Amino acid sequence: MKKKEKILIVEDEFIVANDLRLILQKAGYETSGIASSVEQAQKLIDQKKPDWVLLDIILKGQLTGIDLARDLKQKNIPFLYISANTNQSILEKVKETKPYGFLVKPFRERDLLVMLEIARYRYTIEIEPTASSLSENLSIEGIIGTSPSFMNSLEKVRIVAPTDTSVLILGESGTGKERIAQVVHQRSARSSKPMITINCGALPISLIESELFGHEKGSFTGAVNRRIGKFELANQSTIFLDEVGELPPEVQVKLLRVLQEKEIERIGGDATIKVDVRIIAATNRNLEKEVAEGRFRLDLYYRLNVFPITLPPLRERREDIPLLAEYFLEKFSAKTGKRIDTISPQAVNQLNNYSWPGNIRELEHLMERSVLLATGSQIEEIPLPAVSFLPSQEQPTHIKTMDEMERDHILNALKICGGKVFGLGGAAEILNLPPATLYSKMKKLGIKQGYK
Numbered sequence: 260m261k262k263k264e265k266i267l268i269v270e271d272e273f274i275v276a277n278d279l280r281l282i283l284q285k286a287g288y289e290t291s292g293i294a295s296s297v298e299q300a301q302k303l304i305d306q307k308k309p310d311w312v313l314l315d316i317i318l319k320g321q322l323t324g325i326d327l328a329r330d331l332k333q334k335n336i337p338f339l340y341i342s343a344n345t346n347q348s349i350l351e352k353v354k355e356t357k358p359y360g361f362l363v364k365p366f367r368e369r370d371l372l373v374m375l376e377i378a379r380y381r382y383t384i385e386i387e388p389t390a391s392s393l394s395e396n397l398s399i400e401g402i403i404g405t406s407p408s409f410m411n412s413l414e415k416v417r418i419v420a421p422t423d424t425s426v427l428i429l430g431e432s433g434t435g436k437e438r439i440a441q442v443v444h445q446r447s448a449r450s451s452k453p454m455i456t457i458n459c460g461a462l463p464i465s466l467i468e469s470e471l472f473g474h475e476k477g478s479f480t481g482a483v484n485r486r487i488g489k490f491e492l493a494n495q496s497t498i499f500l501d502e503v504g505e506l507p508p509e510v511q512v513k514l515l516r517v518l519q520e521k522e523i524e525r526i527g528g529d530a531t532i533k534v535d536v537r538i539i540a541a542t543n544r545n546l547e548k549e550v551a552e553g554r555f556r557l558d559l560y561y562r563l564n565v566f567p568i569t570l571p572p573l574r575e576r577r578e579d580i581p582l583l584a585e586y587f588l589e590k591f592s593a594k595t596g597k598r599i600d601t602i603s604p605q606a607v608n609q610l611n612n613y614s615w616p617g618n619i620r621e622l623e624h625l626m627e628r629s630v631l632l633a634t635g636s637q638i639e640e641i642p643l644p645a646v647s648f649l650p651s652q653e654q655p656t657h658i659k660t661m662d663e664m665e666r667d668h669i670l671n672a673l674k675i676c677g678g679k680v681f682g683l684g685g686a687a688e689i690l691n692l693p694p695a696t697l698y699s700k701m702k703k704l705g706i707k708q709g710y711k
C-alpha cells in the first residue's frame with residue numbers, strides 16, 4: 260500500500276467496531292474513527308475526509324446506513340456494507356446505493372481484508388472512466404444522468420443527431436424533451452444556425468398557421484406587414500415542434516403537406532417556397548391513443564414517428580435524482596452567490612421518496628427555492644408541495660378538519676409504501692415518525708393495519 264488509506268467505521272456495536280479498527284490497523288490502514296450514528300459519521304466525514312467508509316445498516320438514531328450511503332455517493336466517497344441484515348427488501352435498497360461490497364456478519368479477518376482489497380482495486384480502475392463520461396455529459400451538453408434508462412435514450416440521441424432524420428421525442432412534462440431536442444440539433448451539421456422552436460399548444464388556432472408558414476401583407480385583417488413563418492426561418496436548420504399533439508386538425512393537414520413536399524406557401528401568397536428543414540417534434544400525449552381516438556392524423560403520425568426517443572419520468576430513474584439535485588444546487592448557489600454545498604440526509608431522503616409528477620423541471624424549481632430558503636451552508640429541507648400527495652380526485656372540496664387531513668396524509672403515505680408501516684421504505688420512515696407514534700395515530704384515526 261503506497262499511502263495509508265483512511266477508513267471510517269460506522270457501526271453501533273462497540274465490540275464489532277473495535278474489532279474492525281484493530282484488523283484494519285494491523286493491515287496498515289489508518290482509521291478515521293468510529294461513528295455509531297449517521298449524524299456522528301457525517302461530522303467525522305467532514306473533519307477527517309476518509310477515503311473509504313465501512314457501513315453497518317442499523318445504527319443509533321432514526322437514520323440508517325443506507326441513508327448515509329446516499330450521502331456518500333454524492334460526496335464520491337466509496338463504501339462497503341458490513342451487516343448481519345440480509346433481508347431481501349433491504350438488499351434491494353442496498354443495491355440502489357451501488358456499494359463496492361457487502362460483508363455478512365459474522366466475518367473472518369481475511370474476508371474483510373480480501374473484500375477491501377478487491378473493492379480498492381475496482382475503485383481505482385472504475386473512477387477514471389466514470390469521471391470522464393460524467394464530465395462529457397456535464398460540460399458538453401449540460402445533460403445530467405447516468406441511469407440505464409436515460410443512457411439508453413442518450414444513446415439514441417447520439418445515433419440520430421448527425422443525420423437528417425425526423426425525430427419524435429416522447430415523455431411526460433418536464434422530462435427534458437426540449438433540452439434533448441437542442442442536443443440533437445447541436446450535434447448535427449445544421450448547428451451553425453439556431454434551432455427554431457414553436458410551441459404548437461400555446462397559440463390560438465388563428466395564429467398557428469401564420470406562425471408556421473408566414474403571411475403576405477393584407478392577407479387577412481390585422482396582417483399589416485408580411486410575416487416570415489417559422490418554417491422559412493428554419494431553412495437549412497432545425498424546427499422544433501413542441502406539443503405537436505395539440506395541433507388542430509386543419510393545421511395537421513398543412514403540416515403534413517410541408518413534410519411531404521418540402522415546400523410552403525405563405526398565407527395569402529401564391530408562390531411556393533422550397534424549404535430544407537429538419538423536423539424534431541415532441542409531445543407528452545400518447546400519440547397512438549390520439550390517432551385511435553381520431554384527434555391526430557395517422558399519416559402525420561407516420562411522418563413524425565420515424566425515430567422516436569422516449570425520455571423516462573424521473574420516478575423511473577431515481578438514481579439520477581441526487582446527481583440532478585447537486586447540479587441544480589451548484590447552479591443556483593452560484594447564481595445567488597450563496598455558499599451552499601451539501602444537502603442533509605433528511606432532505607436527500609425527501610428527494611428520494613417523492614414521486615416527481617413535474618419531473619426534472621419540478622426538481623429544478625424546488626432546488627432553486629431550497630437554495631433561496633437555506634440559511635446555512637446546507638439544504639436542510641425541501642419544500643415539497645403537500646397537496647401533491649393527494650390524488651387529484653381527493654383534492655379538498657370543503658375545509659377538512661385537522662384529523663381528516665392527518666388521516667388522508669397517513670393513508671396516502673401507506674398507499675405509496677404499499678401498506679408497509681415500519682422499517683425501510685415504510686410509512687413511518689417517509690413521514691419521519693417513530694413507528695410507535697404512527698401506530699397510535701392510526702389507531703386514533705381508525706386506520707387499520709394492513710391497509711393497502
Ligand SMILES: Nc1ncnc2c1ncn2[C@@H]1O[C@H](COP(=O)(O)OP(=O)(O)OP(=O)(O)O)[C@@H](O)[C@H]1O
Binds near residue numbers: 402
Ligand atoms: N438531463 C438534464 N440535465 C440537466 N437539466 C435538465 C435535463 N433535462 C432537462 N433539464 C432541465 O429541466 C427543465 C425542463 O426541461 P425541458 O423544458 O426540456 O422539459 P420538457 O420535457 O420539454 O417539458 P414540457 O413537456 O413541459 O415542455 C429545463 O430547465 C431543462 O434545462
